[in-house]
Amino acid sequence: MASGGSELTVGQLLETRRPGRKSLFAVAEHDSAHTALALMLQHHVSCVAVLREDAEPSVTDAPPALVGMLTLSDFLERVALPKADSGAVTCGQVMTPAESVAYVFADNSLQSCLSIMAEVRCHHLPVLSAEPSEGGVLLGVVAMEELLGLTAEARSQSRGALAETIARLPGLASVPRAEAGKRGGHRN
Numbered sequence: 001m002a003s004g005g006s007e008l009t010v011g012q013l014l015e016t017r018r019p020g021r022k023s024l025f026a027v028a029e030h031d032s033a034h035t036a037l038a039l040m041l042q043h044h045v046s047c048v049a050v051l052r053e054d055a056e057p058s059v060t061d062a063p064p065a066l067v068g069m070l071t072l073s074d075f076l077e078r079v080a081l082p083k084a085d086s087g088a089v090t091c092g093q094v095m096t097p098a099e100s101v102a103y104v105f106a107d108n109s110l111q112s113c114l115s116i117m118a119e120v121r122c123h124h125l126p127v128l129s130a131e132p133s134e135g136g137v138l139l140g141v142v143a144m145e146e147l148l149g150l151t152a153e154a155r156s157q158s159r160g161a162l163a164e165t166i167a168r169l170p171g172l173a174s175v176p177r178a179e180a181g182k183r184g185g186h187r188n
Contacts, residue, residue, distance in 0.1 A: 007110070007111065008109070008110050009106060009108060009110070010104055010105070010107070010108045010109075010110065010113060010127050011107060011127075011139075013110065013146075013150065014106065014127060014139060014140045014142075024049060024138065024140055025039055025040070025043055025045050025047075025049065025141075026048055026049040026051050027039060027048050027049075027050055027070070027091050028050070028053055028091070029050050029052070029053060029067050029068065029091050029092030029095065030053055030091070030092060031090065032086060032087050032089065032090060032091070033070075033075060033078075033079045033084075033087075033089045033091055033093075034086035035091070036048050036050075036075065036091050037072075037079075040072060040075075045143075046071055046123070046124075046143075047069060047070070047071045047072070047141060047143070049066055049068075049069060049126060049138055049141060050068040050069060050070050050091045050092065050095045051065060051067060052065045052067055065137060065138070066098050066101075066126055066128070066132070066138040067092070067097070067098050068091075068092070068095035068096055068097045068098050068101065069095060069096050069098075069101050069124060069126060070091050070094060070096070071096075071124065074095065074096060075094065078094040098132065101122075102117075102120045102122060102125060103125060103126045103128050104116065104125050104127055104128070104142070105127065105128060105129075105130070106127060108127075110147050110150055113125055113142055117144050117147075122144075123143060123144040124141050124144070125141065126138055126140075127139045127140045127141065
């Protein structure tokens with residue numbers, strides 16, 4: 001799903017993130033659920049990518065192979081509530097497997113990501129370089145909170161630009177604003 005027009009894309013978002021946000025928070029599927037929780041708490045995130053076995057728990061910039069996603073909700077539902085030993089349970093046992101995870105590509109628009117999140121009821125989307133069957137690797141993860149903030153900011157900037165344009169157009173600046181809440185045709 002490519003973006004249309006000048007809409008911000010996921011790829012552009014990943015390129016322009018603050019330095020601290022550029023990192024990918026990840027664990028290996030054999031790591032303990034406790035390790036994943038510690039990483040989430042340390043970095044104030046609610047989701048980590050679960051990578052193939054040769055990965056190490058870390059903050060990495062390398063493009064790894066995704067095997068699943070582990071959220072704080074997964075941890076609570078599958079480890080904390082059943083009172084399982086978080087040191088004995090592996091990330092691979094409690095993660096949502098990659099085959100069941102919705103994902104996007106760098107050319108997706110931010111709005112399309114929000115639509116996907118609403119449709120599949122998730123708060124995080126992995127960003128892949130290509131389809132997994134074509135060797136796609138994980139480029140990053142986008143969170144609903146981040147996307148909502150950016151789309152609200154873009155709408156606000158658009159409204160401001162529209163107001164400035166209207167103010168510069170001769171004759172339009174003096175047209176009275178319609179009554180709040182009034183819809184349909186207007187007559188003098």
